[in-house]
Amino acid sequence: MLYPEMSADIRSDTSATSREVMIRAAVSGFELDISSSLPGYIFALIDVYRDGKEEFERFLPSGPIDPAESQSHGIEPDYSAIPTSEITASLEFQSGRVQFHMNDSIDETRYPTTASLDPTFPDPLPSAIDSDVFRLPNVSVWLQYHATPALYKVSRTSTDAPASRLTFNAIIHSSQNTIRPSLLPFVSEVTRHVETRLADDSTSSPPPPRPSITSSPVMGRESSPAPMGSMEMIFTLRIDQSNLDFTCLPDVNVNAGLHWKSGGFVIRVAPDAREISAVGSIEGISMSLRHGYLVDDCVNASARGLAFAVTYSQLSEDGRIVNAVSAVIDTEIIGSVRFGRLQDILCFGAVWLDRIPVFEGTKSSAPSSPVLAPVAGQASRAFITSVLIQVESLQLDVDLGQAITKLILDLRPIILRSRLTDEFVEISVISQLVKLDAVRAISGHIALPNLSFETIRRRGSGKGIQRTLLELSIKTGHLNASINYEGKRILLFKYVPASMT
Numbered sequence: 108m109l110y111p112e113m114s115a116d117i118r119s120d121t122s123a124t125s126r127e128v129m130i131r132a133a134v135s136g137f138e139l140d141i142s143s144s145l146p147g148y149i150f151a152l153i154d155v156y157r158d159g160k161e162e163f164e165r166f167l168p169s170g171p172i173d174p175a176e177s178q179s180h181g182i183e184p185d186y187s188a189i190p191t192s193e194i195t196a197s198l199e200f201q202s203g204r205v206q207f208h209m210n211d212s213i214d215e216t217r218y219p220t221t222a223s224l225d226p227t228f229p230d231p232l233p234s235a236i237d238s239d240v241f242r243l244p245n246v247s248v249w250l251q252y253h254a255t256p257a258l259y260k261v262s263r264t265s266t267d268a269p270a271s272r273l274t275f276n277a278i279i280h281s282s283q284n285t286i287r288p289s290l291l292p293f294v295s296e297v298t299r300h301v302e303t304r305l306a307d308d309s310t311s312s313p314p315p316p317r318p319s320i321t322s323s324p325v326m327g328r329e330s331s332p333a334p335m336g337s338m339e340m341i342f343t344l345r346i347d348q349s350n351l352d353f354t355c356l357p358d359v360n361v362n363a364g365l366h367w368k369s370g371g372f373v374i375r376v377a378p379d380a381r382e383i384s385a386v387g388s389i390e391g392i393s394m395s396l397r398h399g400y401l402v403d404d405c406v407n408a409s410a411r412g413l414a415f416a417v418t419y420s421q422l423s424e425d426g427r428i429v430n431a432v433s434a435v436i437d438t439e440i441i442g443s444v445r446f447g448r449l450q451d452i453l454c455f456g457a458v459w460l461d462r463i464p465v466f467e468g469t470k471s472s473a474p475s476s477p478v479l480a481p482v483a484g485q486a487s488r489a490f491i492t493s494v495l496i497q498v499e500s501l502q503l504d505v506d507l508g509q510a511i512t513k514l515i516l517d518l519r520p521i522i523l524r525s526r527l528t529d530e531f532v533e534i535s536v537i538s539q540l541v542k543l544d545a546v547r548a549i550s551g552h553i554a555l556p557n558l559s560f561e562t563i564r565r566r567g568s569g570k571g572i573q574r575t576l577l578e579l580s581i582k583t584g585h586l587n588a589s590i591n592y593e594g595k596r597i598l599l600f601k602y603v604p605a606s607m608t
Contacts, residue, residue, distance in 0.1 A: 111136040111203075121190060130196040137203030137243065143296035150304050192254040200246040207239045207293045239290045244282030244349065250275050255338075271338040283350040288358065291462050298464040345371040355458040360399035361451050363459075367392055370413075381421035389413040398451050405448035412499075413438040433493040443504040494525040512549035517542040535561040551590035551598075558583050 115132040255271045348368055355361040370389035377383075393409035415436045422429045500519040507513065518538050526533045541555040559582040567574050586602040 111138065124190055126190040126192050128192070128194045130194070130198075132196075133199040133201060134203070135201035137200065139203070139205045140208060141205060142208050143293050144300065146297055146300040146304065191256045192252070194250070194252040196248070196250040198246075198248040198250070200243070200248070202245065203243040205241045205243060207241070207290060209293060209296065239287055239293065241286075242282065242284055245280040247278045247280070248276070273338060273340045275341070276343045277345070279344070279346045279349070281348045283352075285352045285354055287354055287356070288458050288462070291459075291464075295464040340374075340376040342374040342376075343371065345369075353455075353459060355455060358458050359454045361396070361454045361458075362399055363394065363396045363455055365392075365394050383419045384417070386416045387414070396451065396455055398448065401448075403445070404443070405445045405451045406443075408440065408442035411439045411441070429489045429491055431491045431493070434495070436494075436496045437499070438497075439499045440501045440503075442502070443506070445506045447506060447508050489529055490527075492525070492527040494523070496523040497521070498523075510548055512545045512547045515544040515546070517544075530567070531563060531565045533561075533563045535559070545590075549590070549592055550594075551588070553586075553588045555586050556584040 111134065113132065113134045115130065117131075118129045120127045120129075251272075251274045253272050346367060346369070350367070351365045353363040353365075367389070368391035370387065370392070372385060372387035374383070374385045389410070391409065391411055392413060393407070395404045395408075396406040397404040413436070415434065417432070417434045419430070419432050422431060498518070498521040501516070501521060503516040505514040505516070518541050520539060522537045524533075524535045536559075538558045539556065541553075541558050543553040545551050559580070561578075561580045563578040565576045565578075567576070584604065586600070588598065588600040589596065590598040
């Protein structure tokens with residue numbers, strides 16, 4: 108057994124205007140046992156927080172601060188004397204593991220409860236014979252937080268007040284784990300607890316509003332509390348080479364793997380601007396599926412040079428609040444499928460895919476009175492999603508057997524655009540070259556250049572009738588096709604557009 112070890116060094120320097128805290132820590136031998144009943148305790152903590160917050164808000168004065176009155180009562184000088192905090196931390200997580208247990212798989216007598224808490228740490232920890240173990244990789248974290256001066260938070264006398272900034276950098280070093288199907292009952296139990304809680308929340312009535320205590324003349328607040336300032340958060344994550352394997356044992360000797368070469372992400376959150384952006388790049392990511400006694404994979408796919416950018420923003424257009432999501436992806440994809448080993452694919456689907464719990468959420472009941480129009484003074488909301496996927500090349504090999512054929516699909520490049528709103532859905536696919544070759548008993552080729560596919564579905568209503576209009580457009584260049592069977596040509600097709608004749 109590994110006993111956890113932790114070393115920490117904390118240093119604090121305080122001056123008249125600032126307070127700097129520097130933390131350096133290292134942890135090794137970390138072990139965590141998680142029961143499937145954990146969501147119940149998490150929801151209990153959330154309930155305690157909500158109840159405490161409601162009780163605390165009853166005694167808080169509400170309303171903005173009058174600058175002149177706050178100066179007369181000496182509020183601003185008190186806040187200006189508060190030093191600005193700045194925290195710098197360097198953390199290193201060297202080793203550890205997480206064990207997942209069902210409710211009845213943990214010996215509760217070996218763990219003290221809150222009613223009878225023993226000061227000594229229970230030793231030893233439960234064995235991992237009846238549990239699933241996930242070995243945590245080495246993690247290095249660097250964190251820096253610079254707060255907004257307290258004076259700007261309450262007075263709001265300056266519109267260009269500096270925002271608080273939180274910078275979080277993390278590196279996940281190389282790791283390797285194997286996941287077993289015995290983990291699925293744990294996930295199912297956790298999902299059931301969450302669904303039950305959400306169903307209870309949806310059926311319960313909201314608590315009645317509590318009266319608030321009016322503010323005293325000294326504080327000079329009358330209505331709603333002022334916002335506590337803004338914070339800019341930047342998260343960076345780098346993941347080194349990692350392997351995650353999914354085994355179907357003991358049911359069948361079929362293994363699937365997800366292999367990660369290297370990659371990183373950057374996420375920026377600006378609450379005041381109501382914008383979240385994420386960019387990232389992955390040097391190489393691949394997945395494979397094969398039988399344990401074979402060397403060749405029955406399914407293999409890899410993406411090289413994967414780069415993406417996702418942005419969420421909230422804008423205001425024509426009196427409406429527009430939630431916009433845009434995604435841009437650029438990569439190269441190579442894959443292969445062997446239908447001669449179709450049974451391996453079906454076995455993996457039966458063991459893993461068919462048993463993964465699906466989170467259904469809560470089914471809201473129909474309202475007693477339908478909402479016909481937004482409430483006066485409340486802006487309507489709209490949601491816009493834009494997706495741009497550019498694939499430099501896509502190569503897919505489909506092996507249908509030695510006696511049938513092998514298909515080789517080659518597309519380059521491919522541009523997929525999609526725009527989804529409340530009024531219409533637009534999808535377009537453009538490819539400069541679509542080429543399909545066949546070898547073995549059935550052979551031949553199909554070449555289709557300058558392929559353009561576009562579809563638009565519009566929604567509208569008139570005279571109390573909901574109408575949907577679908578527009579479809581397909582354009583292509585000249586087409587050449589030839590199919591042979593055992594060396595004999597059985598089909599020859601050639602198409603030339605009228606504009607090219």
